[in-house]
Amino acid sequence: MIVGRVQRGLEMVKNMCPYCNEIRDTKLVHEKENITVRGELIAVDSCFLKCNTCNHSFDDPKSNFDVLDKAYREYRKTHNMLQPEDIKNWRHSLKLTQIELARILGFGDVTINRYESGKLQESSHDKAMRLAMRPVNLLSLIKDNSSCIADNEKRKEIIEILRKEIDFENSFESFLDTKFNTYQPSEFSGYNTLHLEKVFAAIIFFCSGIPIFKTKLNKLMFYADFKAFKEHALSITGLQYARLPFGPVPDHYDYYIATLLTEEKISKEEDKIGEKFLACDKPDLSLFNDDELKILIDIKKHFEKYSASRISDYSHQERAYTETQHSKFISYHFASELTI
């Protein structure tokens, strides 16, 4: 395995030489060592002692330096593989034993122990572990093979931890992260980027005063954004609207409502017709420019007397609605033909 050594530096130290069996002057030798790992040459800094009297080389007993360990670490780094501590930390976070984790993954019982101790993992095993690090995958592995964790209570506890992690992944925060990264201005967003603070402020504004049905709220948002595009060629919020059976609906609308409810910015009441929302907080109107604010006020006033079903029926006549296929996003280009 050791292919070549290149000497780099020398320091004199007194040490026990195992060959002379005496305390001798020794040199601490630093070298670049080429180690072959799975057919690849990996250059590693290594150091060892050399006896001045007999000229033999030996490992420094005071050092825990392990050249192979260093080569494996380097190899894992270049191949984007997990390091032993990554595996250990992951396992500890789930309070699993090495054998439990090995069985969940379908490995031999001692495999995880070996990997955590520094053995270089099979690349197929590395892939399997990375996949299993996604909570949703690990949960299904555990469910498929529940005998891997013999203790029922412990299994329930781990499933609970995983479910929480999955919920977190699906949470609004992570939704926003992906949303911001992927959402580009287009004809479907009114050539604007999604402006969440404006979305929240507009919802609170429309819910102020008297409780408003969810269906009506959706339509007011739609009319405000499309009216703004009609007049100024730019939507207010950057929201995308989908054509659904009850009319145009803002994309991911439920997330916004859920967030405002959680933050107690709006409250919910339910009757036999549906859910109604009422603002519990003042909207931050300073987010809007004068044109936008005028549109929000006009739209609210224009539809003040409209019931949820009336505004829903009304929106159904818009070409924006009739010309768009079911569940598809509505192009803001239809705004020019808006009836208001």
Ligand SMILES: [Zn+2]
């Ligand atoms: Zn010696």
